[in-house]
Amino acid sequence: MSIKVAVVCGGSSVEHEVSVITAMQAAAALDRSKYTPVALYITKDNRFFTGENLLDINSYKDIPTALKNAMEVIPVRHEGKSVLMSFPPKTFGKGTFIPVDAVLTAVHGTNVEDGTLQGLLEYWGVPYSGCNVCASAAGMDKWVMKALFRSQGIPCLPGLLINRTDFYADMEAVIDRVEREIGYPIVVKPSNLGSSVGISKARNREALEESLVNALSFAQNAICERAVEHLREINCAVLGDSDSARPSVCEEPLNATDILTYKDKYQSGGGSKGAKGAKMGGAKSAGGSKGASGMASLARQVPADIPAELEAKVKELAVKAFQAIGASGVARVDFLLDGESGDLYVNEINTVPGSLSYYLWEAGGMSFTQLVDELIQLALKKQRDKEKLSFSFDTNLLATASLPTGGAKGAKA
Ligand SMILES: Nc1ncnc2c1ncn2[C@@H]1O[C@H](COP(=O)(O)OP(=O)(O)O)[C@@H](O)[C@H]1O
Ligand SMILES: [Mg+2]
The missing domain is CATH 3.40.50.20 (Rossmann fold)
Structure with missing residues (x-):
């Protein structure tokens, strides 16, 4: 059936x-x-x-x-x-x-x-x-995600969390602190959005203020972190659950000269301007069909042209990041690579990646049809596992207990 x-x-x-x-x-x-x-x-x-x-x-x-x-x-x-x-x-x-x-x-x-x-x-x-409640929440909150990654020894950029109330209470003090602890160039991002919305890069104090105002118009908290220079972005999807998880081939989005904007990601071909308030220059958008093909339309190199050793490292860290948040289904782990120093950081995990990252699995020989089949089978398995757990005892305590008559005394007594 x-x-x-x-x-x-x-x-x-x-x-x-x-x-x-x-x-x-x-x-x-x-x-x-x-x-x-x-x-x-x-x-x-x-x-x-x-x-x-x-x-x-x-x-x-x-x-x-x-x-x-x-x-x-x-x-x-x-x-x-x-x-x-x-x-x-x-x-x-x-x-x-x-x-x-x-x-x-x-x-x-x-x-x-x-x-x-x-x-x-x-x-x-x-x-x-896909992910359960907890992993989904962790995968959306960039600050929680960072904390979990760090707890597992996964390399990621240190950052500062800026609360909107604190920022507007004393902007000068907050900006001083960000300048002192992070140092330019600085990337500012809302703590819980996606698709580059509200993200910008600041190279001076004036731009930093503008970036914080912008990010904090989208979320209660913003994250400030050092901008990786000579940036190359490498992504790797992971499929499975807590019992077994495997990495896909890696990709390199090609218009990553600066912050990949919403337009770069989904509307490649339309002159990219980037997020409001940002001074980003240079984010060129590459070809690709407009809009309707989602993440799959982004200009990218698949597989990423990186040395075998680095590729192995990316795949290993991708699976580690997937496990660190307790993910299941298909997720995409995004990395920031300093093309000159070779420093590699896990940037974020996307628990429902655009186009479910099907193109990364296709590149490894698995069709989109097989991918969604596996996702549904994992969902059914998760349900079977859940049904094995007991959430209640079959006896009705209230049927046998001598119940208090009136008064609101503590039930546990
Ligand atoms: N620390 C950073 N240094 C340089 N570029 C960054 C940094 N953080 C983010 N970016 C750029 O901004 C883009 C969006 O940031 P990201 O953290 O992935 O948020 P989103 O959830 O919106 O995708 C990245 O793909 C990258 O191009
Ligand atoms: Mg991203």
């Missing part, structure tokens, strides 16, 4: 549109002899919709019309199953119930990739691909 896979995308994230692209690519890659895709689109204001039309990327050019032709639903438990129920609910249980056997998470960014959606999926009781 075909397994119904809800491919979930969208949500209130700056990476909403990119997620739709990832989802459409993944849905198209599903092996139809085993799986039936069910679109599950989350609007920017957190409403859920399903419908055949939402499996077609063209529908998303006009979202209001697409939603009119789709059905609003809510995920509920019904008769022991995870189902999507038409919303608003109809009287006498006459609504539509669409059973879902597994969820493929094709979401990027805050409110969806950061454990929020994963918590909802836990409650829904459905097997879902």
Whole structure:
């Protein structure tokens, strides 16, 4: 019997549109002899919709019309199953119930990739691909991620965490401290976004202030770290779970002359200007089809042209980083390399990488169809493992206990 896979995308994230692209690519890659895709689109204001039309990327050019032709639903438990129920609910249980056997998470960014959606999926009781709540949250928070990496001896850049309230309470003091402890050039980034949103590089005090104001307009906290010079970026995906994880081939995004911008990543071909407030110069955007191919459109070298020794190191650290946050499914670990000194740092882990990094697995001989198949199988395995754990005792303590009569005395007494 075909397994119904809800491919979930969208949500209130700056990476909403990119997620739709990832989802459409993944849905198209599903092996139809085993799986039936069910679109599950989350609007920017957190409403859920399903419908055949939402499996077609063209529908998303006009979202209001697409939603009119789709059905609003809510995920509920019904008769022991995870189902999507038409919303608003109809009287006498006459609504539509669409059973879902597994969820493929094709979401990027805050409110969806950061454990929020994963918590909802836990409650829904459905097997879902990718990281659990804790790993998702750790993978989104660049500061928590750094702490976990450091605890495992994984090389990453030291940084300073700047809180918005502290910054606005005494800007001069905060800037003094960043200058003293980090030193120019400095990269400033919101602590929990993605796709380069709010990230900029500062080479002097004036730019640093501008960068902090910019980053702190997107998040409560910003991270300041030293900018790696002679920058080369190397990425490596990892697939598996806590029992076994393996690295993909490595890639080198080619327009990494400076900060890779949102445009570089997803709209290569359109003259790149970079994030608001940034003085970045030189970020040239390379060719590639516009927009619709997501991360796959970025100009890149696959496999990365790096010495075998460095490649082995990257792969080893990628798997270590994956394990350090307790990841599962497919994640992409991004590295910063100083092309002159050879210093290598883990920059971040993306727990739901753009286009699920399928092109890195393809380069190693694994098709996108095999990749999504493995992701769903890992999700089903995770659910089986979870079901082996006990979350409650079958006895009802309240049925046998002598219950207190009135009064609000401590229950534990
Ligand atoms: N310390 C750094 N030195 C130099 N460039 C950096 C540094 N940190 C980030 N960048 C540049 O900014 C881009 C985005 O930063 P990153 O930390 O990966 O955030 P995001 O989650 O938005 O992708 C990187 O791909 C890289 O080009
Ligand atoms: Mg990044």
